[in-house]
Amino acid sequence: MSDADRIVEFVYEVGQLKRLPRAGWLFAGVPHPESVAAHSFRVGVLAHAIAVQEGANPDRAATLGLFHDVPEARTGDLPYVGKLYVGLKVPPQQVAADQVRHLPAPLAAHVEQLIAEHEAAKDGDHTPEARCSRDADKLELLLQAREYQAAGVTKMERFIQTNRDAVVTDTGRALLDSALRIAPSQWWEAFGER
Numbered sequence: 001m002s003d004a005d006r007i008v009e010f011v012y013e014v015g016q017l018k019r020l021p022r023a024g025w026l027f028a029g030v031p032h033p034e035s036v037a038a039h040s041f042r043v044g045v046l047a048h049a050i051a052v053q054e055g056a057n058p059d060r061a062a063t064l065g066l067f068h069d070v071p072e073a074r075t076g077d078l079p080y081v082g083k084l085y086v087g088l089k090v091p092p093q094q095v096a097a098d099q100v101r102h103l104p105a106p107l108a109a110h111v112e113q114l115i116a117e118h119e120a121a122k123d124g125d126h127t128p129e130a131r132c133s134r135d136a137d138k139l140e141l142l143l144q145a146r147e148y149q150a151a152g153v154t155k156m157e158r159f160i161q162t163n164r165d166a167v168v169t170d171t172g173r174a175l176l177d178s179a180l181r182i183a184p185s186q187w188w189e190a191f192g193e194r
Helices: 003-018 038-056 058-067 092-099 105-120 128-150 156-166 170-181 188-193
Strands: none
Touching: 003 038, 038 058, 038 128, 038 170, 058 105, 058 128, 092 105, 105 128, 128 156, 128 170, 156 170
């Protein structure tokens, strides 16, 4: 197989994330939840914005956000309640290593590093970009919960409250406060009034 063949196989695998629903929303009664890929896209955009404001590398932060859930193409999106019952918890870094095993070595190392760097923000040893990406991951979930809430899904408060304390950057905290204050439809309602 050529390097191009192996990259295409990897990209097909990553494409699974477009069809993989975010499972936690099912517990809250969301009938057709967003996909993991849709979540990761907005995490990347948020991570970029947070990093610009925080003085971190926005391109690096956005890339971390974009790649952070790639291992879920193999593991699925396991909601928190399910994680309590899974006996063998394989770290995302190990899943990523398996996913990229056949890629060209420089690309494989790069993808593994992205996943490891994002995951490091869960502990104390992390880069500013990983902190921005992790905040973006939490904020994106909160924003999505607010959108589902505005659409009439009633069981969103737990998702909103859980993620309030997880955001640590000054910019992330400011965005969180704004997200709780501003209705999801505000951007287009204001546009229509002009």
